[in-house]
Amino acid sequence: MVANILVGMLCAHLLCFSVMFLLISKRLHDQKMGMDFFAMGNLLLGCAYVLQLAEGGPAWSLMSVVNHTFTLASPVAYWLGAMRFFGHSVPLWRPLLAVAVTYSAAQVLVQWSLGPVARYAMLSGMSALLFLVMVITVIYGVRTFAKDFYGEMLFFAALITGICVLNALKFMKLLDGGLDALQMDRNFQLVFYIYMSSLATVLPPSIIWLVLRRLTDDLRNLAARDPLTQLLNRRGLTEALQRYFNSRKAVPAHLLMVDIDHFKRINDTYGHPIGDAVLCHVAEVLRTTVRGGDLAGRFGGEEFVVICLDTDVLGVMHLAERLRAAIEKQAIQVTGSDHPLHCTITVGVSRHFANAHVLEDAMREADAALYRGKAAGRNRIELAPS
Structure with missing residues (x-):
């Protein structure tokens, strides 16, 4: 029963x-x-x-x-x-x-x-x-x-x-x-x-x-992600960086500020849909070029950020050069045009930093280096002074 x-x-x-x-x-x-x-x-x-x-x-x-x-x-x-x-x-x-x-x-x-x-x-x-x-x-x-x-x-x-x-x-x-x-x-x-x-x-x-x-x-x-490129946004990047620095094996990191050269001209010439395609193209190159543990994000406009973890200055500069060369080399097919579009980037590299609280300082350093690179002719890498 x-x-x-x-x-x-x-x-x-x-x-x-x-x-x-x-x-x-x-x-x-x-x-x-x-x-x-x-x-x-x-x-x-x-x-x-x-x-x-x-x-x-x-x-x-x-x-x-x-x-x-x-x-x-x-x-x-x-x-x-x-x-x-x-x-x-x-x-x-x-x-x-x-x-x-x-x-x-x-x-x-x-x-x-x-x-x-x-x-x-x-x-x-x-x-x-x-x-x-x-x-x-x-x-x-x-x-x-x-x-x-x-x-x-x-x-x-x-x-x-x-x-x-x-x-x-x-x-x-x-x-x-x-x-x-x-x-x-x-x-x-x-x-x-x-x-x-x-x-x-x-x-x-x-x-x-x-x-x-x-x-x-x-x-x-x-x-935590940018809706267009699916890279981390500012919030997602900050949270991921905090998790990294809270771990026992955390070591100082470097920040790369990546800017697409003459992006406004691309938008004005080809239209915003092509501009969005360029942003997505750059984001995909970042995803496939950075190392597995590194963090890649977009903070709006044509500016991207990469945080390199567990490497030295030489490793960071080598990664930055790979990014620059990959963007310059790869073409973007424009709908309705027989000529593919090529774009370039300028990269500013910060000094190393050891916790998430100084992220803003690292961004200002990389941003200043970025503008020096733009003033020097673009399509180049500029390292913040020691």
């Missing part, structure tokens, strides 16, 4: 959160982050438990076949939803239909050849295997694509490991004791449904938390 109540509560949790996930996905429009896939996973598992209650016990029927198929398809939907959340474009219906058709056929084959115990054991064994694959994927994600969600991913790995272990135990109990192991009054079944009910209560809010965190991180990222 208690186990039936737990299964009923589990159905209610799963179906209610399925509706909630679907509503959230509608509000997210094009950036659904897998919420529609999670809604499908909850719906499949909720319907499977509804069918289990309707069956009343182990049986061989169409309802039982559908129940088992839905049960196995639900973790597939969750796994696909997780891939969507982390930016992988994967379909939903084709994998689910493939699983449904294949597993339904496998059930019929196993039932006729090995009997009902083997069919129920196959469900537990396949579920344990699927959840094991999910645990391995989550652990792999902690080291690769989900580094920003380290704590959350370990939490999910622990929860999924519990499901994996319980299904593996059910598999062994079925092989050992037959279908009697599935009786609802058995202690193991009670423990199984207590865990599943707890999981249905904890996991959906945790998934919603991940979505909220992703949206918050995206908003913070938008606030």
Whole structure:
């Protein structure tokens, strides 16, 4: 009786959160982050438990076949939803239909050849295997694509490991004791449904938390970046520099102020769309030329900033020259013109500085050096005096 109540509560949790996930996905429009896939996973598992209650016990029927198929398809939907959340474009219906058709056929084959115990054991064994694959994927994600969600991913790995272990135990109990192991009054079944009910209560809010965190991180990222070039803006550059200088391995940095020569003339001659294309071109050259740990930003207009970390004056001057030469060499194709556009930059380099509080002083030094470079003829690098 208690186990039936737990299964009923589990159905209610799963179906209610399925509706909630679907509503959230509608509000997210094009950036659904897998919420529609999670809604499908909850719906499949909720319907499977509804069918289990309707069956009343182990049986061989169409309802039982559908129940088992839905049960196995639900973790597939969750796994696909997780891939969507982390930016992988994967379909939903084709994998689910493939699983449904294949597993339904496998059930019929196993039932006729090995009997009902083997069919129920196959469900537990396949579920344990699927959840094991999910645990391995989550652990792999902690080291690769989900580094920003380290704590959350370990939490999910622990929860999924519990499901994996319980299904593996059910598999062994079925092989050992037959279908009697599935009786609802058995202690193991009670423990199984207590865990599943707890999981249905904890996991959906945790998934919603991940979505909220992703949206918050995206908003913070938008606030820290220039909308045209996607380089860091003043706020983003300052925050990144503060994080760097707060780390133990921080060493003095140098600042490069980069200005596009005669940019107003480019705008007046070719128009603002071409001017924007020039800005984006320079930004892309900065992205591909600076070193991995360096910071690149745009503070408005045609002025860009690069902060070189963990290098000396010779390294900074070498990087500045690479930037200057790359901009001068690469051409920009102008729509409606047979002649590509070439532009140049002038670079002012500050002295080294050792904390984020003197960023403004470093910018003034680099800016003064920049104007000396412009006065000397442009398309050159000027170092602030020691």
